[in-house]
Amino acid sequence: MDFFNKTGKMALGSRLRLLTAKVTEDAAKIYEMYHVDFSPKWFPVFFILHHDGAKTITEIAEQIGHSQPSVTKIVKEMAKADLVEDNIKSQDKRRNVAGLTEKGSIIAKQMVEEQCADIDVAIDGIIAEATHNLWEALEEWEFLLEQKSMFKRVQEQKKLRESKDVQIVEYQPEHKEAFKALNEEWISTYFEMEDADYKALDNPEEYILNKGGKIFVALYDNEPLGVCALIKMDDPHYDYEMAKMAVSPKAQGKKMGWLLGQAVIQAAKELGASKIYLESNTILKPAINLYHKMGFEKVAGHQTPYKRCNIQMELNLKD
Incomplete structure (x- = not known):
């Protein structure tokens, strides 16, 4: 149809509904042709009761989806x-089941012997005429969508597209307010601000940049919506710490955390670091998953100035 040529693949659902409507309309005519007073929407329930015998509503629902x-x-x-008798007492006397009546059983036998056989041959004829086997394609699509839903697939594409519009830049003095505000926003959402937070956020140049660290800012439409710092550590085991990562809720789904983390890791490599250290809290599951995805692994025993810290991680850059 010209309409679907104009809309493209985004009208997949509408096209499937139109095809379903056509098939359902023909199905009603087919039942009438075989002198069966039957609604096409009944078929899944009717088939299960004929094939498997009496069942509860729950059992039927599970089987036909x-x-x-x-x-x-x-x-x-x-x-x-x-066609169906409802509220039949089952053998254990505790469950009500539905089963075919005598009339339903007669119609089922007629369907199997005549109607279903004719329909199978007719559909095989369409498959033989067609370039693609719709029946096999539907089975494949159902499997693929069970593995990953259409919503999830579109969501991933949205993130990918929007992430391309994210620009990661190095900290400039005009970013000072955003660096503090973004961190205060996320820390205050889950925890309380601590002295160590104010020390870094009020004086980023003195506490981070002048000591050999870096701060990266994620811009979206030129608005700073994410930040992350690489802080030089005075520690025999670690060269740098990834810290003060904060992303605005407005930027959710734009992969800012990942992009900021990659910028920090790349900067650490360029500075000759062998390991990066970070601290977090296990209630921040998305953040912990992000760190694992980046390659960080859990460690323990390092002294921390933060009360909220209950997990420590490191990334070995020499692996």
Whole structure:
């Protein structure tokens, strides 16, 4: 259709719904042709009850991938048509099940012997005429979307596209306010500001830059929305610390944390560092996952000035 040529792949759902509507319309005509008073939407429930016998609403819903309210509604509709008997007592006397009535069983037998056989041959004919096997393609798509949903795939593309518009720059005096504000925002969300925080945030030049460290700023539309520092350490085990990483909630999904971390790691390598140290807290699960993704591993025993620190990590740059 010209409409779908214009919209492109973003109208996949609409196109599938249109195809479904066409198939469902034909299905209703096919039931009528075989003199069966039957709604196409009943078929999944009807098939399970014919194939497996009486089942509870929950069991049916699990097998056909529908919600329990949806199955309940269908069963009630089929009961009115005298195809299904609802609230049958099961053998253990504790569960109510639904099963086919005598009329339902007769129709099921007719469907299997006549209608289903004709439909199978007709669909095989379409498959033979078509370039692509829709039935196999649907199975493949269902599997792939179970592994990763369409939402997740689009979300990843959105992050990737927006991350390309993020610019990582080195700290300038005009970034001082943003460096402090962004850190205060995230620290205050989960913890309390401490003396060591104010020391670095109030005097970034003196505490970080003049001692051989660096600060990186993530800009999006020229607005500073993320920061991270590489602080020179006076420690026999570590050269530098990755610290004061903070990203505004407005920048969520733009991979700023990852981009800032990569900038810090690259700067540490250029400065000849062999290891980078960091401190965090395990309640910050996204941050901990990010550090692991960067290659940091958990260590212990290093003295910390922060009350909130309950995990210490290091990245070996010589590996």
